[in-house]
Amino acid sequence: MEVRKYKNHAYRFMISDKDLSKLPVTPYAPTKEEGPLRQVGGVWYWNSEHTAEFLLDSSLILHFCKKIDFVKHHEKMCAAPGGCGQLGQDGTNAAGRVLAFLLSRDLRGLNDTLIVTDPKTELSTAAERGILKAYEDLSRNLGGPAKSNDDVDAALRAALLQLAAGEETHAQATAKLIRSDDLLCRRLAELVKRHFKLESTALKF
Known part of the structure; x- marks a missing residue:
């Protein structure tokens, strides 16, 4: 010590x-x-x-990680030199960016850390927070030309990657290529289902 x-x-x-x-x-x-x-x-x-x-x-080694969560940042103090811009935030923004990155790049090595098995197997609260935050950041009265699954999925993955990089304005501009918020929600739900082999309750409106 x-x-x-x-x-x-x-x-x-x-x-x-x-x-x-x-x-x-x-x-x-x-x-x-x-x-x-x-x-x-x-x-x-x-x-x-x-x-x-x-x-x-x-x-x-991340392979040994059992659980990932997103917690509230201290109101005034940050370990990062110069601060990180997250003071006082509850971790929702971080959850959105992390889940956006994992989904956009189809990275599944951390899946087990975002799934709970008791009392039943489902996505963790941390995962659901991130998924919902990503959807809320991208759904802004969409009305673009993309309506086929392939076109929507391509735009969605690109927007998620931009969101993960902290480029929210660019991510929203990319998401506007998608025909509607409902279509965005349905394709994001499908992406989550393929990625985790579990459905997201956060996207069931």
């Missing part, structure tokens, strides 16, 4: 299976109530009044 001299009080843990006895760090026992991180009966607890940092002395 290491104490960092930040403006906001912070504690930093290094997680490693190597011998760290020669490093200037203090071993930490989470089962003892002597610090900000505790483990009781297999459940972890932490002091949320301070900033927590965890350094992994190994590669962080």
Whole structure:
């Protein structure tokens, strides 16, 4: 464990299976109530009044990720130099951009992290938030020429990729090629179904 001299009080843990006895760090026992991180009966607890940092002395492989969620950003503080423009936001915008990217590029490696199985197998709340946000960002009284499935799907994927890149204005312009909001909704629902092999309840209006 290491104490960092930040403006906001912070504690930093290094997680490693190597011998760290020669490093200037203090071993930490989470089962003892002597610090900000505790483990009781297999459940972890932490002091949320301070900033927590965890350094992994190994590669962080997404394949081992169990769940993805989008949480609220701190109202005033950001770890990114200069800030990130997301202060105080609840994570919905981030969810929309992430889901837009995964769907536009047909990237399925994270599917399991966006699906829940209890009490039944369905898309997670995080996934549904992202899907609905992407739809809301693109559906703006559409009335373009694209009406065949192939043409709509091509425009939809392009718009989703632009949305993922943060180019919302360009994404909306691309989406305007689609004949109607209803057609956009139906093709996005089909894209989600093919991608996850599950239907989105967020798109059932």
